[in-house]
Amino acid sequence: MVYIDMFEFALERGRRIPDTEWRVLRRLADRSSEYDVLDVFEPAMREVGRRRAYAAMVVPAPEFVPMTTQPCLGIRTVGEEDAIGTVGMAAVTDVGEAVLTTARRAVANRADLYISGHLTSVIGSSEIIDCALLTHPYQVHVGSPGRGVLGVPPRTQVFATFDGARSGPTETMVRSFDMRLMSEVRNTALCVLTDADTAGGDSGASLYDSDGKLIGFCSERTELGAPFECTSWIWARQVLQMMRLKPSEE
Structure with a gap:
């Protein structure tokens, strides 16, 4: 008899196994061992090995299984x-x-x-x-802007990069910025605008120029079909000043 723990598969794959899928497997486990579980749910069971008859004890995944590794945080x-x-x-x-x-x-x-x-x-x-x-969970390593924070307004019509949880590593173009970037403004956000290359889940991501300097943090994307589609990035220097932060040295 082979015991197949669906919780372990869910954890490894970084997602939960839908209840409907584990119930199908559970029914098979309660019946004859002549059934080939892989025929019913091959994608989730591919890691088990070569095809043959199994009797399986299936444990359902919880409603949420946190990702253990991912391209960005x-x-x-x-x-x-x-x-x-x-x-x-x-x-x-x-x-x-x-x-x-x-x-x-x-x-x-x-x-x-x-x-x-x-x-x-x-x-x-x-x-x-x-x-x-x-x-900051001590088990999690997070990088800091190795080349510092941009201290002058960014160049426009040039490429910048970010790594969002939804979009992954992405290149975008800086289009404009608030003319007050170098002023001490505290009652409104100072923004840099880029092409609308972000997606839901990217909010908070860091934007870097071609020299690796931190420009800002992803805040909001305009709606599709807006007269001027763009993503706004909060000026990093303003964030550090208002939140009284300095980049970590880890």
């Missing part, structure tokens, strides 16, 4: 199969606390937040600049 929550946001950077507060940044709109009023399978929580936020600070 997406933020997930119970009941959502896709990432709801993206980690921007690792930082340290003015009192020495290690935190991670993301977009406030992505995690506001959310509980049970996970990063790479590790529980985190919101410990501070600003609605004005659409920024939230998350506790």
Whole structure:
């Protein structure tokens, strides 16, 4: 008899197994061992090995199984199969606390937040600049802008890059920016605008110029069909100043 634990498969594959699928397998397990489980649910059972008759003991996956590895650090929550946001950077507060940044709109009023399978929580936020600070699980390594934060307005009509939980590594083009970027503005967000190359789940991602300097953090994308489709990125220097952060040295 071969025991097949569907929870382990769900964890390895980074997704939950729908209830309908495990119920089908459970019915087969209760019947004759002459049935070939792979014929019924081959995609999920491919790892089991070559085709033959099985008697299976199936354990259903829970409603949510956090991702253990992923291309970039997406933020997930119970009941959502896709990432709801993206980690921007690792930082340290003015009192020495290690935190991670993301977009406030992505995690506001959310509980049970996970990063790479590790529980985190919101410990501070600003609605004005659409920024939230998350506790930094010690098991999670998050990079910081190795070449620093851009201190002058970005060049326009040039390419920049970001890595979003939904879009993955993506190249976009800087189109314009708020003319007040170099001013001390605290009552409104200062933004850099790029082509509308982001998708839901990318909120919070970091935007870098061609020299590897941090430009800003993904905030909002205009609706499809808008007169001028674009994505707005909150100016990184403003976020660091208003949230009293400095990039982590890890």
